[in-house]
Amino acid sequence: MMKVFRLAAQTALLWGIYWVCNRFVQATGLPIPGNVIGVAVLFSLLCFGVVKLEHVQEAADFLLKHLVFFFIPIAVGLMDWGPVFYDYGLVLLAAIVASSLIPFWAVGFITQRLHRKEKPCTP
């Protein structure tokens, strides 16, 4: 019972941060999503010790464990967009493959250059 109450209180705190950040974005017209600002704000609050890890971690861990659940209702929206995949399948595939390969190389190359001394692993 105590656990449920704690989860609810922690979720309310996360929600409060999200709500404030969303209102801030609406008020300022900033072209950045409220949830992105929310992550940065909570991270800063944790770093400055305003919010302690034990104030949010149970709710955060629980919600993140089931994060993919929230994606399902959004993905169901695809039922109205089937034809796009028939009409433009090849272009979409090319865009996704190319835009994965190039950043794979970019990220790997830059990090490896900066940390050359460290031991490589054998995958």
Next chain:
Amino acid sequence: MYSLTVTFTIVITVCAYVACRALYLRYGHPLLNIVVLSAGVVIAILALCRMPYATYVPGRDIMTLLLGPATVGLAVPLYRNRHLLRKYALAIVLSVAAGAFSAMVTAGLIARFGGLPQEVVMSIVPKGVSIPFAIEIARLYDGIPALAAAFVVATGTLGSLMGATFLTRLGITNPVARGLALGTVSHAQGTAAALMEGQEQGSMAGLAMILAGILTALFAPMVMLLLN
């Protein structure tokens, strides 16, 4: 009748999630994607019952109420790994920024010159980041959240199936570099793949995934301007 429909849509979604999650946990194959499978089941049931998407929307709004707070919760793993963040600060910032930016530009340009409709182009640009960030970024530029989610899952699946092979072929052997690359390019699914290589790769991928989401949001105004 209305509340009955809403309850029905929520029940089928939760059941599909529970079943597909159990399937994934049992076999653990990247092709058994929980989002794709569950959404497929829900769409099939809605189609069988001849229910249009509009009847699903009220239930969707209830079910996604907690998505915002859950996303804010991503600050918790970021904070737990802050020592790694500090240790590899320069590499992380430079490489994740380069990765996120090149992913957006490449995807956007190919989609644009491949003749895709504008709202599809706007939905594919944020395809390298976690779904909550991608849908919000897409929405800001009149993209379609559902399409953005689909491109995110496609990218993640490609990355988790082929990422390790790509990186080895490209000569990327450093575990930190591999983790960062997997997280930047293929978000949560890449992070799961990185965790299978090792703890260090997994932690770096988790950091990279969250930072790529933030950086993609920051780059979006510039990239979208370029594509318009």
